[in-house]
Amino acid sequence: MVSTRSAGQVCSRAERENEGFHWSDWSPKVTRLNAPRDSGAKLIEPPLPLAASMAATNKRTVAGADYDLQGRSLASLAAEARVQLLAEAHRYTRGYRDVSVPTSPEFVFLAGHQPEMFHPGVWFKNFVLARLAREHGAVAVNLQIDSDAMKTASLRVPGGSADEPRLESIAFDRASAADMPFEQAAIADRDYFESFGQRVAHQIRPLVAQPLVEKYWPMVLKRSRETDNLGSCLTQARHQFEGQWGLETLEIPQSRVCDLTAFRWFIAHLLANLPRFWEAYNTALLEYRRKHKVRSAAHPAPELAAIDDWLEAPFWIWSHDDPRRRRLFVRQQDRELVLSDRAGVQVFLPLAPEGGADRAIEKLAELSAFGVRIRTRALITTLAARLLLGDFFIHGIGGAKYDELTDQIIARFFCLVPPGYMVVSGTLHLPIAGQLPDSNHVQDLRQRIRELEFHPERFLADISAPQSPDGQPIFTAIREKRRWVSTQQTPANARQRCHAIRWANQELQAAVSGLRELWTKQADEAARRQRSKAILASRGYAFALFPEAALTNFLLPELEISADSG
Numbered sequence: 001m002v003s004t005r006s007a008g009q010v011c012s013r014a015e016r017e018n019e020g021f022h023w024s025d026w027s028p029k030v031t032r033l034n035a036p037r038d039s040g041a042k043l044i045e046p047p048l049p050l051a052a053s054m055a056a057t058n059k060r061t062v063a064g065a066d067y068d069l070q071g072r073s074l075a076s077l078a079a080e081a082r083v084q085l086l087a088e089a090h091r092y093t094r095g096y097r098d099v100s101v102p103t104s105p106e107f108v109f110l111a112g113h114q115p116e117m118f119h120p121g122v123w124f125k126n127f128v129l130a131r132l133a134r135e136h137g138a139v140a141v142n143l144q145i146d147s148d149a150m151k152t153a154s155l156r157v158p159g160g161s162a163d164e165p166r167l168e169s170i171a172f173d174r175a176s177a178a179d180m181p182f183e184q185a186a187i188a189d190r191d192y193f194e195s196f197g198q199r200v201a202h203q204i205r206p207l208v209a210q211p212l213v214e215k216y217w218p219m220v221l222k223r224s225r226e227t228d229n230l231g232s233c234l235t236q237a238r239h240q241f242e243g244q245w246g247l248e249t250l251e252i253p254q255s256r257v258c259d260l261t262a263f264r265w266f267i268a269h270l271l272a273n274l275p276r277f278w279e280a281y282n283t284a285l286l287e288y289r290r291k292h293k294v295r296s297a298a299h300p301a302p303e304l305a306a307i308d309d310w311l312e313a314p315f316w317i318w319s320h321d322d323p324r325r326r327r328l329f330v331r332q333q334d335r336e337l338v339l340s341d342r343a344g345v346q347v348f349l350p351l352a353p354e355g356g357a358d359r360a361i362e363k364l365a366e367l368s369a370f371g372v373r374i375r376t377r378a379l380i381t382t383l384a385a386r387l388l389l390g391d392f393f394i395h396g397i398g399g400a401k402y403d404e405l406t407d408q409i410i411a412r413f414f415c416l417v418p419p420g421y422m423v424v425s426g427t428l429h430l431p432i433a434g435q436l437p438d439s440n441h442v443q444d445l446r447q448r449i450r451e452l453e454f455h456p457e458r459f460l461a462d463i464s465a466p467q468s469p470d471g472q473p474i475f476t477a478i479r480e481k482r483r484w485v486s487t488q489q490t491p492a493n494a495r496q497r498c499h500a501i502r503w504a505n506q507e508l509q510a511a512v513s514g515l516r517e518l519w520t521k522q523a524d525e526a527a528r529r530q531r532s533k534a535i536l537a538s539r540g541y542a543f544a545l546f547p548e549a550a551l552t553n554f555l556l557p558e559l560e561i562s563a564d565s566g
Contacts, residue, residue, distance in 0.1 A: 033397050035121065035539065039429035040554060042124060043397070044422065051422060052136050055107045055392035058419035062387060067414055069269040070357040074387070074414070081262035081388045082108050088260060089141050089250035096223060096236045097243050101250060105139040110390035111424075112143030112381070115182050115231030115253070117155060117238075117542035120554055121426040125394050127558045128424045130247040132392070134559075140249040143385065144235050146182035147254050147316060147375035149325060153230070155542050158535055159203040162432055165535045168203055172196040173230060181316070182231035183255045183373070184323035187224060194221055204545055207432055207536070212551060213544040216241065238543075245552065246559055257389070258375050264364045266388055267374065268357040271313060271337055271349065274330050277413055278304050278311050284408035300402045301379060305329075310342070314380045317341045320371030328374065339374070347372060379406050386410075386419045393421040427539045431550045442530055445523035452516050456508035457481065459515055477507035 036043055046054070067074040086108070093099050111129045113122055126142055133140035154171040173196075174188045187193050197217025204211050219237035227233065232253070239251050257263055270277050282303050288294070297303070305312040310329040317328040317339065326341035333348075340346040347367055351360040364374065376384060378399075383406050386393045395403060400423040407418035452459060457478045481504035484497050509516075543551060 033400070033423055035397055035425055036427040039427055039537075042424075042426040044128065044424050046422065048128070048132070051109075051132050051392060052107075054420040054422075055109070055136070055138075058386075059107065059391045061417055061419060062391075065414070065416055067416070069265065070272060070355065072265065077262055077265060078388050081260060081266070082390070084260045084262050085141065085252070085257065085389050086139060086250070088256055089252040092252050092256060093239070093250045096226070097240050099243070099250060100248050101133070101139045102137055105133075105137060107133075107136055107138035107392060108390040109133050109136075109138050109140045109392050109394070110143060110385050111140075111394040112145050112254070112385065113396070114148045115144040115146050115235040116150075117234060117544050119540050120428040120543050120546060120551060121539055122396055123238075123543050123551075124426040124555060124558070125396060125424045126242060126247065126249065127555045128422075129394055130242075130249050131558045132394075133249065138391075141390065142239075142249055142251045143257065143381075144182075144231065144251060144253045145378075145381060146231050147258070147325075147381070148182060148378075150180060150182050150185050150231070155200065155545075156540075157200050157203045157545060158207055158430070158541070161206060162536060163529075163532060165207070165532050167535060170196065170199050170203060180323055181318070181325055181373075181375070183229075183253065183375075184318075184320075185230045186228045187230055187233070190224075193224065197221075200544070208430060208545060208547055210547050211545050212548050215548065216544050245556060254381060255373070255375065259365075259368055261361060263384065263388065264361045265357050266384055267315070267376070268349075268351055268360040268364070270380070271330055271339075272351045272353050272357070272360075274311050274313055278306070278313075280413040281314065281409055284405060284412055287408060288405045300405055301377075307342075310340070314377045316373070316375045316377060317345060318373050319345055320373075323373075325375075345372065378402065379409070382406055383410060386421065387414070387416075391419075393419070395421055395423050397423060397425050426554070428546065428550065428554045429537045429539065430541060430545065431547060432536060442523055442526045445519050445526060449516060449519050449523065452512045452519075453509075454505060456505060456512045459512055460508070474508060474511050477504040480504050 033043065033045060062078050063075050065074040069077055086105075090099075090101075109129055109132050111125045113125070129140045129142065132138065152169075153173040154169045156167055157170050158165050158167055160166040171192070173193050197213050197220075200213045200217075201211055204213075216237055219240055220233045223236045223240075224233045227236075235251065239249075242249065258267070285301065285303055288300065294300070304314065305327075307329065309331045311331065313328045313330050315328040316325040318325050318341070322344075326343055326345075329340050329342050331338050332352075335350065335352050337349040337351050338346060339349055347363075349360050349363055351357060367374070379402065382393065382395075382399065382403055386403075386406075387410065400421065403421065410416055410418040460474065460478075481501055484500045484504075487493065487497060489497055
């Protein structure tokens with residue numbers, strides 16, 4: 001069902017329920033989804049055959065929406081945004097590889113991730129994205145979320161042997177400034193950057209003979225001669241690999257999406273209506289925390305703040321001269337909005353809650369030209385992707401759980417059924433399964449050692465032969481313990497009973513010392529092997545650490561199924 005309310009009206013909870021808004025009908029039950037545990041296992045929820053009907057429903061919802069954004073309907077703005085997105089994604093992608101996609105697609109399918117060397121389970125999303133696009137005459141676009149901060153410029157790489165593995169963090173560049181977005185992260189030390197592939201291969205080669213990094217990193221270095229942006233080098237080389245494997249998808253950095261004219265109009269609308277959006281956002285967030293019993297003030301996202309007459313907006317702002325992300329704050333001043341990071345940057349935007357946004361769009365373009373960046377934060381990035389940019393979005397598990405909150409914001413602010421999305425993930429371990437230690441029973445061994453302390457008699461096969469160190473027969477201690485255990489405890493005998501049982505247990509310890517020593521050694525060895533297995537069987541290792549054959553065996557069947565069914 002589609003809302004017919006104007007942008008200035010609030011959609012109440014009762015009204016949403018009366019209109020049949022049940023966003024859980026359109027999104028997976030993500031709170032119960034977990035990453036697959038077994039290597040090679042994949043998660044796709046809901047099933048792939050439902051994607052086309054969900055995309056069609058999403059498209060009808062947006063196309064029929066009677067929601068006003070500064071004088072423009074959501075339907076018309078979304079149509080324009082998709083045209084601009086595809087044009088810019090074509091332009092960006094063709095700067096480094098050839099791609100063949102439909103010119104008049106039925107649907108636009110989207111996915112996204114930070115521009116980094118993610119693990120194969122994340123990469124699997126791109127292959128499902130390509131499959132769906134091929135099957136349904138759609139264009140697939142992967143968003144590089146370069147507004148996110150680059151937390152580290154290194155990879156965790158295992159080395160050593162399967163029995164004694166060790167982890168090392170290997171840097172591919174010198175440390176970047178704190179909270180610097182990928183969009184601003186240039187290569188700082190080229191010599192260090194160029195040696196990364198060799199350093200990684202040397203570390204992991206005892207475990208993986210031919211890691212993909214040996215092919216991948218030369219492609220990264222080739223791209224680095226065209227652009228010094230670190231994230232772009234990593235993603236463009238990865239996308240070239242996908243082209244070699246048959247994927248026909250487009251890519252575009254989120255920074256370029258935020259600079260699209262239609263997207264700026266969307267940003268302007270949220271800023272112009274920030275008090276209403278602020279209320280919808282925080283109310284939905286508090287409801288989410290109550291529902292899921294979340295106590296942390298930082299999860300799944302912090303509340304938007306109100307400081308004096310400033311309201312926090314769900315955007316980042318920074319300048320080219322100081323490329324550290326800061327929260328954007330806004331206040332209304334006559335017919336203008338004052339935008340500030342409250343740390344030195346302050347700009348004025350000609351914009352009011354009612355009326356057009358043409359002048360504001362021009363001003364945003366001017367600010368960008370002068371090096372001021374305004375970028376969407378995580379929840380708004382996917383909100384806009386689902387409402388404005390595409391017909392169907394593919395999430396990983398983490399993003400999908402957060403987007404349960406996004407669903408509530410969409411329903412509350414736009415009075416729309418939230419567009420449905422898909423959750424895709426997978427698990428792939430480094431291909432050394434034959435050398436991995438078997439599963440052990442550390443907990444069981446520790447429990448048996450504890451039993452030796454409190455119930456040693458259970459482990460004595462012959463109680464008549466062994467003697468305790470002072471000559472007292474073991475069976476005497478056992479007999480005494482059994483007598484007191486079978487004696488009902490009373491206030492009068494409690495102290496004596498406790499001391500007698502404790503004495504008997506102590507008397508029997510020498511007889512089971514050999515078992516204790518044996519089981520302690522076994523438990524320590526099992527714990528060591530368990531730690532080794534935890535290192536080797538992590539699902540979080542970057543795709544560049546895997547051999548190409550292991551990756552293609554894991555990833556390409558999705559594409560082959562698509563080709564067979566197409």
